[in-house]
Amino acid sequence: MTKKLVKPTTLSGFMELLPSDQILFNNIMDTIRENYEKYGFLPIDTPVIEREEILLAKGGGETEKQIYKFKKGDTDLALRFDLTVPLARYVSQHFSELTFPFRRYQIGKVYRGERSQKGRFREFYQCDIDIVGNQKLDIINDAEIPSIIYSTFKDLGFDEFIIKINNRKLLNGFFQWLGVEDTGQVLRIVDKLEKIGSEKVKKELREIGLQDEVVEKILEFMMINGSNSEILGKLKAMEVENESFNIGLEELSIVNKYVKTFGVPESNYSIDLTIARGLDYYTGTVYETFLDNYPDLGSVCSGGRYDDLAQNYTKQKLPGVGISIGLTRLFYQFREANIISSDCNTLTKALIIPMIDYLEESIEIANYLRIKGIMTQVYLEKGKMGKKFSYADKLKIPYVLIIGPDEVAENKVSFRDMKTGEQSLLSLEEVSDKLR
Amino acid sequence: MTKKLVKPTTLSGFMELLPSDQILFNNIMDTIRENYEKYGFLPIDTPVIEREEILLAKGGGETEKQIYKFKKGDTDLALRFDLTVPLARYVSQHFSELTFPFRRYQIGKVYRGERSQKGRFREFYQCDIDIVGNQKLDIINDAEIPSIIYSTFKDLGFDEFIIKINNRKLLNGFFQWLGVEDTGQVLRIVDKLEKIGSEKVKKELREIGLQDEVVEKILEFMMINGSNSEILGKLKAMEVENESFNIGLEELSIVNKYVKTFGVPESNYSIDLTIARGLDYYTGTVYETFLDNYPDLGSVCSGGRYDDLAQNYTKQKLPGVGISIGLTRLFYQFREANIISSDCNTLTKALIIPMIDYLEESIEIANYLRIKGIMTQVYLEKGKMGKKFSYADKLKIPYVLIIGPDEVAENKVSFRDMKTGEQSLLSLEEVSDKLR
Numbered sequence: 001m002t003k004k005l006v007k008p009t010t011l012s013g014f015m016e017l018l019p020s021d022q023i024l025f026n027n028i029m030d031t032i033r034e035n036y037e038k039y040g041f042l043p044i045d046t047p048v049i050e051r052e053e054i055l056l057a058k059g060g061g062e063t064e065k066q067i068y069k070f071k072k073g074d075t076d077l078a079l080r081f082d083l084t085v086p087l088a089r090y091v092s093q094h095f096s097e098l099t100f101p102f103r104r105y106q107i108g109k110v111y112r113g114e115r116s117q118k119g120r121f122r123e124f125y126q127c128d129i130d131i132v133g134n135q136k137l138d139i140i141n142d143a144e145i146p147s148i149i150y151s152t153f154k155d156l157g158f159d160e161f162i163i164k165i166n167n168r169k170l171l172n173g174f175f176q177w178l179g180v181e182d183t184g185q186v187l188r189i190v191d192k193l194e195k196i197g198s199e200k201v202k203k204e205l206r207e208i209g210l211q212d213e214v215v216e217k218i219l220e221f222m223m224i225n226g227s228n229s230e231i232l233g234k235l236k237a238m239e240v241e242n243e244s245f246n247i248g249l250e251e252l253s254i255v256n257k258y259v260k261t262f263g264v265p266e267s268n269y270s271i272d273l274t275i276a277r278g279l280d281y282y283t284g285t286v287y288e289t290f291l292d293n294y295p296d297l298g299s300v301c302s303g304g305r306y307d308d309l310a311q312n313y314t315k316q317k318l319p320g321v322g323i324s325i326g327l328t329r330l331f332y333q334f335r336e337a338n339i340i341s342s343d344c345n346t347l348t349k350a351l352i353i354p355m356i357d358y359l360e361e362s363i364e365i366a367n368y369l370r371i372k373g374i375m376t377q378v379y380l381e382k383g384k385m386g387k388k389f390s391y392a393d394k395l396k397i398p399y400v401l402i403i404g405p406d407e408v409a410e411n412k413v414s415f416r417d418m419k420t421g422e423q424s425l426l427s428l429e430e431v432s433d434k435l436r
Numbered sequence: 437m438t439k440k441l442v443k444p445t446t447l448s449g450f451m452e453l454l455p456s457d458q459i460l461f462n463n464i465m466d467t468i469r470e471n472y473e474k475y476g477f478l479p480i481d482t483p484v485i486e487r488e489e490i491l492l493a494k495g496g497g498e499t500e501k502q503i504y505k506f507k508k509g510d511t512d513l514a515l516r517f518d519l520t521v522p523l524a525r526y527v528s529q530h531f532s533e534l535t536f537p538f539r540r541y542q543i544g545k546v547y548r549g550e551r552s553q554k555g556r557f558r559e560f561y562q563c564d565i566d567i568v569g570n571q572k573l574d575i576i577n578d579a580e581i582p583s584i585i586y587s588t589f590k591d592l593g594f595d596e597f598i599i600k601i602n603n604r605k606l607l608n609g610f611f612q613w614l615g616v617e618d619t620g621q622v623l624r625i626v627d628k629l630e631k632i633g634s635e636k637v638k639k640e641l642r643e644i645g646l647q648d649e650v651v652e653k654i655l656e657f658m659m660i661n662g663s664n665s666e667i668l669g670k671l672k673a674m675e676v677e678n679e680s681f682n683i684g685l686e687e688l689s690i691v692n693k694y695v696k697t698f699g700v701p702e703s704n705y706s707i708d709l710t711i712a713r714g715l716d717y718y719t720g721t722v723y724e725t726f727l728d729n730y731p732d733l734g735s736v737c738s739g740g741r742y743d744d745l746a747q748n749y750t751k752q753k754l755p756g757v758g759i760s761i762g763l764t765r766l767f768y769q770f771r772e773a774n775i776i777s778s779d780c781n782t783l784t785k786a787l788i789i790p791m792i793d794y795l796e797e798s799i800e801i802a803n804y805l806r807i808k809g810i811m812t813q814v815y816l817e818k819g820k821m822g823k824k825f826s827y828a829d830k831l832k833i834p835y836v837l838i839i840g841p842d843e844v845a846e847n848k849v850s851f852r853d854m855k856t857g858e859q860s861l862l863s864l865e866e867v868s869d870k871l872r
Contacts, residue, residue, distance in 0.1 A: 070506030
């Protein structure tokens with residue numbers, strides 16, 4: 001009977017890694033998690049599937065088209081497309097059981113049925129933190145966030161990166177002051193400055209009916225530069241008479257002052273008035289993070305302050321501030337740009353190769369090493385020594401222990417460094433010291 | 437404008453935890469992961485969504501009804517219902533890039549639209565390991581698996597548990613020897629022995645057409661007991677003339693011998709001829725694990741040996757052996773049985789409470805402690821001291837550091853043990869030593 005085989009493939013847009021890359025991926029995820037925990041964020045893990053009504057409470061737009069929807073029985077279900085909407089639902093649902101300010105992190109997969117293209121994924125990990133206040137949340141929290149980005153990217157091995165900070169109240173206030181009515185529309189256009197350049201931005205601003213003079217003033221404003229304190233000085237000197245602008249400026253000044261206190265060197269953050277963030281959602285401080293040597297990657301960590309997290313689920317006013325790292329895309333970009341490459345195919349530190357009839361002694365040595373916390377494997381298959389060594393080679397296991405009659409007679413093991421090829425006869429204690 | 441609120445709820449059958457329980461849950465998952473890694477298993481992470489054709493390659497039955505299916509564009513998709521089918525697809529797809537024996541672990545969510553009932557979940561974590569051979573896999577691997585179960589449950593804090601071992605070849609061979617034709621049917625019935633009792637099993641066996649004499653012999657066989665070596669002795673003494681029986685007996689003897697070598701105390705494992713495992717899938721050694729003091733939980737870790745992992749996707753013969761821990765259900769059961777309870781609401785070791793105007797000094801102390809690897813938070817909100825202490829209380833943060841004029845003048849901090857209420861003036865070095 002010949003059975004028809006199903007071709008083993010994954011869906012396009014779904015990342016799947018070989019173990020060597022998976023180890024690397026998990027290391028990055030662990031580093032992010034450790035940093036989030038070091039700052040006192042609590043883990044939560046919401047379901048991947050939610051009622052469609054929950055996920056679409058905010059109402060459609062682009063996202064709605066991308067969402068994975070289906071029915072089970074009579075219920076309309078959907079896969080989460082971010083971790084923010086589930087957070088809003090979570091905080092509303094468990095409101096009375098949480099302690100505020102509620103600092104939570106969540107690392108999990110989200111789903112968007114985007115058009116398939118290189119570097120874009122339909123299933124991807126987001127690594128989010130948010131600090132959610134009950135009724136209010138001090139602006140100082142906005143200054144702590146960059147220190148978490150800083151600590152995380154330092155631990156990921158980067159020194160040269162810039163956390164760019166801006167404030168939406170400042171932008172909106174300025175646009176209002178210029179007489180712009182739909183400030184959201186202007187925000188979405190100027191957000192494209194980096195991407196499409198100033199000429200196209202000007203063109204688009206004119207197309208929505210802004211006067212040339214206003215367009216020039218907007219572009220001039222976005223171009224204000226200098227050190228952080230110089231920028232703040234120039235903004236103050238403008239004497240803009242708009243409440244939103246002045247609140248935004250005050251917030252930005254406080255954030256600027258305390259970011260330093262939170263330990264972020266001046267070389268790793270800057271006020272940048274071109275950072276607008278497309279999302280409607282943000283209402284104050286906004287962040288984007290760029291690696292100096294890899295500008296093509298775009299922002300590797302973004303976020304901001306919002307006034308009201310969960311207005312679709314609760315009457316409680318829940319302001320917050322948070323950031324997100326899109327890990328799957330970031331990993332893909334890191335790999336494409338050769339920022340990372342996997343140099344280990346295994347987590348195993350030592351492979352024990354038993355000679356014929358020395359399986360039991362080999363297993364006992366493995367037991368000993370594992371109790372010492374050393375990741376150890378015994379080669380359990382029968383076969384030629386060459387095949388056993390080739391297994392260690394392929395997996396790049398750094399050390400091999402050979403156990404045979406001579407070793408057992410002397411109560412020692414032959415310890416081979418697979419990189420140098422050096423081999424020596426060592427006691428078990430010596431081996432365990434070397435491996436730790 | 438009043439907006440209609442969407443009621444914030446999760447779907448029934450989907451576990452969602454408060455942070456205190458999530459910390460506990462994550463600790464268990466971390467312990468399982470550490471143990472899997474200690475034994476040289478490599479991480480993989482397959483997509484949650486696969487083509488329906490992949491997931492249903494084996495063909496329907498009960499599982500097909502439970503599967504979450506949907507369409508995106510023209511493609512029939514489904515959510516994975518276990519981690520074994522994705523493993524089979526993974527190994528077939530990446531066959532030439534993997535090193536065999538391939539030892540992999542995967543910890544991830546799977547989905548089954550089961551009828552909702554207490555303690556049953558539609559989204560749940562499985563924690564799987566498998567050792568997959570290319571063409572063949574030595575029986576010694578079957579003896580290593582119990583040592584991984586042993587090490588994991590010891591690290592989870594259990595001493596009294598039994599890993600029950602049996603062999604399907606032995607059972608099948610015995611049934612064949614008795615003249616049974618459909619041995620699979622008999623297996624599925626005797627698998628219910630624990631659940632429905634021997635009388636009902638007998639009844640069902642008679643109903644499928646077995647003679648009373650055969651039924652009695654089957655039940656007699658299942659009841660063979662004694663120490664492991666006594667059971668093996670009795671099985672040998674039966675002189676069953678059936679090849680499958682004798683191969684099974686030989687395998688069981690080898691596993692029994694080496695399980696000891698792998699460091700599992702005799703008190704933690706036993707040969708049990710009633711362990712059949714319902715799944716067709718297993719072809720040799722089978723395992724189930726029971727906590728002595730909590731028999732109602734049923735098996736907390738099960739698995740076995742299979743001849744051919746991926747016959748639906750590849751012509752390569754891939755025998756393997758593996759186990760699975762259903763973590764979500766296990767966690768639920770642990771909690772219901774009061775085996776675990778969360779005694780911490782946070783990971784934070786120290787909360788720093790700044791007195792008015794001492795925010796900057798407080799933040800600097802937090803920076804110092806975080807660099808030392810201590811999970812630290814600063815209370816950043818304005819407000820009364822009582823409210824700040826109550827935040828530490830609610831989250832059960834063990835230590836509070838108070839920073840004000842006296843502390844700064846003396847270059848010390850007020851260190852309060854929140855359990856005892858003791859407070860002392862300490863230097864930063866003393867605090868950091870105490871907290872580590």
